[in-house]
Amino acid sequence: MADTLTASALTLKDIARQAGVSLATVDRVLHNRPGVRPDTVRRVREAIERNAFQPHVAAAELARGRARRFAFVMPSGPNPFMQQIEAYLGEMSAWLAARRLGVETIATDVFDPSVLAASLTALADDYDGVAVVALDHPRVRAAIDDLVDAGTKVVTLVSDVPSSRRHHYVGIDNIAAGRTAGALVGRLAGGRSGKVAIVAGSQGLRDHAERIFGFNQVMAAEFPGLSVLPVLEGRDEDERSGQLLTRLLGRHVDIVGLYNVGAGTQGVAKALSDRASSDAGRDKVVFVGHDVTALTRRLLLQGVMDAAISQNPGHEARAAVRVLLALARGEPILREQEKIRIDIVMRDNLP
Amino acid sequence: MADTLTASALTLKDIARQAGVSLATVDRVLHNRPGVRPDTVRRVREAIERNAFQPHVAAAELARGRARRFAFVMPSGPNPFMQQIEAYLGEMSAWLAARRLGVETIATDVFDPSVLAASLTALADDYDGVAVVALDHPRVRAAIDDLVDAGTKVVTLVSDVPSSRRHHYVGIDNIAAGRTAGALVGRLAGGRSGKVAIVAGSQGLRDHAERIFGFNQVMAAEFPGLSVLPVLEGRDEDERSGQLLTRLLGRHVDIVGLYNVGAGTQGVAKALSDRASSDAGRDKVVFVGHDVTALTRRLLLQGVMDAAISQNPGHEARAAVRVLLALARGEPILREQEKIRIDIVMRDNLP
DNA sequence: CTGTTAGCGCTTTCAC
DNA sequence: GTGAAAGCGCTAACAG
Numbered sequence: 001m002a003d004t005l006t007a008s009a010l011t012l013k014d015i016a017r018q019a020g021v022s023l024a025t026v027d028r029v030l031h032n033r034p035g036v037r038p039d040t041v042r043r044v045r046e047a048i049e050r051n052a053f054q055p056h057v058a059a060a061e062l063a064r065g066r067a068r069r070f071a072f073v074m075p076s077g078p079n080p081f082m083q084q085i086e087a088y089l090g091e092m093s094a095w096l097a098a099r100r101l102g103v104e105t106i107a108t109d110v111f112d113p114s115v116l117a118a119s120l121t122a123l124a125d126d127y128d129g130v131a132v133v134a135l136d137h138p139r140v141r142a143a144i145d146d147l148v149d150a151g152t153k154v155v156t157l158v159s160d161v162p163s164s165r166r167h168h169y170v171g172i173d174n175i176a177a178g179r180t181a182g183a184l185v186g187r188l189a190g191g192r193s194g195k196v197a198i199v200a201g202s203q204g205l206r207d208h209a210e211r212i213f214g215f216n217q218v219m220a221a222e223f224p225g226l227s228v229l230p231v232l233e234g235r236d237e238d239e240r241s242g243q244l245l246t247r248l249l250g251r252h253v254d255i256v257g258l259y260n261v262g263a264g265t266q267g268v269a270k271a272l273s274d275r276a277s278s279d280a281g282r283d284k285v286v287f288v289g290h291d292v293t294a295l296t297r298r299l300l301l302q303g304v305m306d307a308a309i310s311q312n313p314g315h316e317a318r319a320a321v322r323v324l325l326a327l328a329r330g331e332p333i334l335r336e337q338e339k340i341r342i343d344i345v346m347r348d349n350l351p
Numbered sequence: 352m353a354d355t356l357t358a359s360a361l362t363l364k365d366i367a368r369q370a371g372v373s374l375a376t377v378d379r380v381l382h383n384r385p386g387v388r389p390d391t392v393r394r395v396r397e398a399i400e401r402n403a404f405q406p407h408v409a410a411a412e413l414a415r416g417r418a419r420r421f422a423f424v425m426p427s428g429p430n431p432f433m434q435q436i437e438a439y440l441g442e443m444s445a446w447l448a449a450r451r452l453g454v455e456t457i458a459t460d461v462f463d464p465s466v467l468a469a470s471l472t473a474l475a476d477d478y479d480g481v482a483v484v485a486l487d488h489p490r491v492r493a494a495i496d497d498l499v500d501a502g503t504k505v506v507t508l509v510s511d512v513p514s515s516r517r518h519h520y521v522g523i524d525n526i527a528a529g530r531t532a533g534a535l536v537g538r539l540a541g542g543r544s545g546k547v548a549i550v551a552g553s554q555g556l557r558d559h560a561e562r563i564f565g566f567n568q569v570m571a572a573e574f575p576g577l578s579v580l581p582v583l584e585g586r587d588e589d590e591r592s593g594q595l596l597t598r599l600l601g602r603h604v605d606i607v608g609l610y611n612v613g614a615g616t617q618g619v620a621k622a623l624s625d626r627a628s629s630d631a632g633r634d635k636v637v638f639v640g641h642d643v644t645a646l647t648r649r650l651l652l653q654g655v656m657d658a659a660i661s662q663n664p665g666h667e668a669r670a671a672v673r674v675l676l677a678l679a680r681g682e683p684i685l686r687e688q689e690k691i692r693i694d695i696v697m698r699d700n701l702p
Numbered sequence: 703c704t705g706t707t708a709g710c711g712c713t714t715t716c717a718c
Numbered sequence: 719g720t721g722a723a724a725g726c727g728c729t730a731a732c733a734g
Contacts, residue, residue, distance in 0.1 A: 009418060009451065052448075054445060054448040054449045055449065056413070056449065056450075056451060057409070057449045057450060058408070058409040058410075058412035058413045058450070059409075059413050061409035062407070062409045062410050062413055067360060088687070091685075091687065092685075094405060094683065095685065097403075097405040098405045098406065098407065098408045098682075099407075099408060099409070100360065100407060176699055176700060177700075179699040180697065180699040180700040182699075183697055183698065183699050184697075187538075187539055187541075187657075188538055188539075188541075189541075190538075190539075190540075190541025190542050191541050191542075214699075218699065306538075312692075314687050314688065315688075318688060331449075332445065334442075334443075334446065336439070336442065336665050337665065337666075337669060339702075341663075341694070341700070341702055342700040343692070343694060343695075343700075344694075344695035344696075344697065344700060345695075346531065346534055346535075346695065347534065348527055348530040348531040348533075348534050348565075348569065349527060349528075349531040349692070349693040349694075349695060351690075351692055
């Protein structure tokens with residue numbers, strides 16, 4: 001009826017006594033430090049395992065004493081999603097201070113590989129860990145690998161560089177996100193047939209390309225009545241995105257769905273509502289986009305937008321910090337906890 | 352370009368010196384303990400605020416020394432969702448042990464108010480905190496309030512008792528969850544008109560009643576073409592739920608949507624697929640339910656189920672532990688982090 | 703009302 | 719290779 005999940009009030013001293021060695025030796029074994037005879041190592045390891053001994057993190061933290069510093073390398077410029085991540089980092093400040101952790105955000109042009117690479121390289125000696133919103137480019141990959149070689153812990157955030165030796169990626173599976181968007185557009189179109197438009201920032205961005213790939217996968221496989229038009233590249237800018245979409249809507253009267261892959265949402269929404277008012281009789285275009293911001297929240301409530309695919313920015317900020325901390329301390333990472341989910345947000349489950 | 356979020360390498364001793372008092376006095380002020388002259392309190396408070404001082408949690412934890420014990424009072428019986436919560440608690444065991452936290456789960460009949468109340472009362476002296484999946488009943492409310500009065504920290508889990516003085520509720524807003532389910536059934540029905548069935552465990556359960564309320568709200572307001580049939584009460588049992596639904600499907604040929612509020616999913620799915628095979632020409636019934644389990648995962652992948660409204664059980668387990676710990680330590684709760692979201696899970700964003 | 707002091711369990715020199 | 723001992727910053731018991 002009652003099931004205990006933990007216990008262990010043992011200390012290093014107990015293990016030391018059981019293994020017939022001193023505190024220092026147990027500590028050496030615990031951290032795989034050199035200078036212990038293999039046979040002694042074995043004896044100590046056995047004592048540790050026999051007791052399922054877990055060192056007390058608070059004591060370790062205190063004794064180690066050293067404050068840790070992490071850097072967050074984020075895109076400069078007014079990206080609301082990135083601003084949310086920074087805001088959530090700010091909200092953690094008391095939590096961070098209570099653990100003597102320093103977190104600094106560094107704004108840089110993450111879209112220029114050499115600028116980004118240079119920013120990263122400059123961090124090598126000053127930080128224990130780095131979280132970076134990374135462009136996937138050989139130069140950036142090299143810079144990340146150099147950091148790793150220098151002993152700095154590295155996590156990629158939101159956008160991954162899978163070919164690098166980064167320790168962890170904190171972000172969503174963008175192909176699955178695109179598939180989810182496709183399923184939503186298709187299902188919410190409710191059996192109508194017609195054309196579907198895609199507006200992206202650029203197909204050169206890894207995350208955008210992956211989302212489009214997933215979207216097209218689902219469209220082709222499951223919604224034969226819907227045909228996908230060539231991708232519009234709006235560079236994540238409102239004006240350009242709006243203009244391109246307005247032109248497209250003019251050329252095709254039978255557009256029933258729209259997938260906005262990146263930002264530029266303001267312009268996209270404008271183009272849609274212009275069409276709606278100029279041509280009242282027509283069915284609403286199903287509109288699916290990404291991220292919950294002040295704007296997309298409003299559009300969802302107004303019914304202009306039907307669903308937003310979202311990655312929880314607060315969770316991403318905290319997960320990045322926790323993962324860096326676990327890496328720095330050599331603790332295990334709780335993968336389930338740190339995994340970023342693909343959230344479907346509609347009007348009634350707005351967070 | 353670089354923005355620092357933290358610093359503070361100050362210690363209690365620094366504050367003591369600045370305020371012209373001893374360590375012990377600062378400690379008293381910090382924890383609002385009695386026996387300090389108001390004027391001294393003020394001086395110390397000023398020094399603390401002037402420096403934005405944050406005590407080092409690891410040091411406090413270590414000095415306090417006492418291991419903490421938490422109890423999770425969960426429903427007995429084979430509820431897969433509850434089993435998932437317990438499994439995630441199990442996965443935390445290393446994390447818990449490293450912090451000298453003991454977590455025990457206690458199975459009880461949470462549907463019988465006096466049994467549940469008795470279980471709770473029995474915990475008073477043995478635990479620092481209690482998480483309970485609670486039935487909303489006056490007797491249970493009283494038991495919770497007694498625990499609180501005895502100094503035990505209490506959080507309600509999954510199902511709330513809002514009238515009690517519990518310190519925190521870890522779970523979703525069930526009215527909003529019901530509304531979300533309604534919007535999904537309505538939208539995914541794609542303009543068809545007809546009838547919608549609801550299968551619930553019991554309308555006497557607060558969470559089920561709230562979900563149904565939210566569901567009906569949306570149906571009435573937004574989908575005039577869909578009429579909701581009287582609620583079937585399947586007691587969360589497969590067989591009973593299946594039988595009731597089969598009978599209903601026989602009586603109404605124009606059922607286009609189904610909302611399964613609680614468990615009994617196996618029976619519900621069986622009834623649906625029986626109908627589908629007996630009558631192949633008809634459109635599929637839109638089927639929305641709750642929670643991602645092995646079964647609902649399979650049903651989503653097969654296309655039998657269209658969407659699951661889910662509350663992340665791993666998140667709930669961890670949030671409950673973190674909230675109890677923060678309450679016990681007197682630390683602030685990160686509300687944003689501990690808030691449980693209403694997840695919409697479809698085939699392509701299955702976690 | 704306020705101060706002094708002995709740890710908490712680990713890490714890290716420095717000796718042997 | 720191994721051990722002894724001095725803290726890390728806070729808490730709590732005890733003295734005054």
